[in-house]
Amino acid sequence: MNISELSRLSGLNTPTIRYYEQIKLLPKAKRKANGYRHYSENDLQQLLLIKQAQQAGFSLTEIKSLLPANITVWDHGKLMESLSAKVAEIEQLEQKLADNKQSLLTLIHAINSKPDDISCEENAQRLFNSYFPSSS
Known part of the structure; x- marks a missing residue:
């Protein structure tokens, strides 16, 4: 061809x-x-x-x-080793993506759970302080 x-x-x-x-x-x-x-x-x-x-x-x-x-x-041994290593890389990536997804879902829930008596700006500060507490 x-x-x-x-x-x-x-x-x-x-x-x-x-x-x-x-x-x-x-x-x-x-x-x-x-x-x-x-x-x-x-x-x-x-x-x-x-x-x-x-x-x-x-x-x-x-x-x-x-x-x-x-x-x-x-080369059967080399092939199997490389394929297994790639599967392990994919599994690590899957875990990282699952962790990232869970973090985002938690943040979405926290944002949506804003108390009625505070503004969006105050809620953002509240969330920032809860995620990154000051070291004092």
């Missing part, structure tokens, strides 16, 4: 595909007699793996260190 067909099937634009070749994330394409690049089904599979790995949060550098030159040969 040519680069436009590979682009269409992979969902990646042609400059990205050329860039992946340049940084050796994708093997150099074979050339036809007319000089046009020719890509194989394995090239498409490799691009789809790269795309999926990026969506999972892997950087191009991480992907490059994981993907073997021939995608049918994997």
Whole structure:
């Protein structure tokens, strides 16, 4: 297949595909007699793996260190270690997001629980003082 067909099937634009070749994330394409690049089904599979790995949060550098030159040969131990580490990173991020969400919900509740006899400005000061008490 040519680069436009590979682009269409992979969902990646042609400059990205050329860039992946340049940084050796994708093997150099074979050339036809007319000089046009020719890509194989394995090239498409490799691009789809790269795309999926990026969506999972892997950087191009991480992907490059994981993907073997021939995608049918994997370093099982290294692959499992990297995948497990990425899962741990995602779990830490999930926990941080859950903590941030809870903090925001608590703040929303505190703002909405403003006593009727004080202004919004006084409530803001009240909340500021409760979140950041003076050290005196």
